[in-house]
Amino acid sequence: MTQQIAELLMYVAPQPIRQANERWLARILERLGVTRMDAEGLSLMQLWLSPQLLLTQTCGYPLMTALRGRVRVVGRPRYELPHASAGNHCSLLLSRADDSRRSLPEFLGSRGVINSEDSNSGMNLLRHRLAPLHREGQFFSTVGISTGHRESLRWLREGLADLAAIDSVTFAYLARHAEAEVAGLRVVECSALSPTLPFITTQTASDEQVERLRAVMNETLPEVAEILGLREVLPAGEGDYQVILDYQREAQEAGYRWVR
Numbered sequence: 001m002t003q004q005i006a007e008l009l010m011y012v013a014p015q016p017i018r019q020a021n022e023r024w025l026a027r028i029l030e031r032l033g034v035t036r037m038d039a040e041g042l043s044l045m046q047l048w049l050s051p052q053l054l055l056t057q058t059c060g061y062p063l064m065t066a067l068r069g070r071v072r073v074v075g076r077p078r079y080e081l082p083h084a085s086a087g088n089h090c091s092l093l094l095s096r097a098d099d100s101r102r103s104l105p106e107f108l109g110s111r112g113v114i115n116s117e118d119s120n121s122g123m124n125l126l127r128h129r130l131a132p133l134h135r136e137g138q139f140f141s142t143v144g145i146s147t148g149h150r151e152s153l154r155w156l157r158e159g160l161a162d163l164a165a166i167d168s169v170t171f172a173y174l175a176r177h178a179e180a181e182v183a184g185l186r187v188v189e190c191s192a193l194s195p196t197l198p199f200i201t202t203q204t205a206s207d208e209q210v211e212r213l214r215a216v217m218n219e220t221l222p223e224v225a226e227i228l229g230l231r232e233v234l235p236a237g238e239g240d241y242q243v244i245l246d247y248q249r250e251a252q253e254a255g256y257r258w259v260r
Contacts, residue, residue: 009057082171091168144160
């Protein structure tokens, strides 16, 4: 058997979701006759660019920036969850339910939090949505970086921030399986739609290898489809993610270059 890296690290919580992804990966590897290599210690960028990569998932924003032309897109997931369907998802702009501010313009000058500066759902979609509302390139009084969507939710719950953009798939998973993490929060608005997080493989994979991998992903999906809310892995390429850079350009042309 060949040895390759296979990791699904974008949706690792709550535990039932992580377990379902692990079962899915095991079935994919079994069907392909591949032994899974240990990827412990690799950063996300090292994982995404490893020549031993068979399968992983990345965010659409790094796909179109740091990873552009350096990996192959296997497909995009068609989740059927609240605010995620037909190969698209969005960000939910959240605040605490007891916050008296009810519309985005009222949050001008509030405290923001993003999960990272290279996140489409946590930063880019938020920037795009806030661009028409900024004042001299600024919307928030302060912006913190939490390092993850679950941490951003904690910042909101504990009053460390007032507004955050959370990937709608992450929110749906937590609402189903870890309700306490989204309790006391409410949706102020939704962002524009964006393609779901792409599955990728090494840049050296052939068209035939990419098609075979996507086919095996779909063949082994049914046993975990219900818990993941995932109905199909759709064919996709970098062109499907151009809209992410369009959102970036629109925000920057409106004078809102960074979330601040």
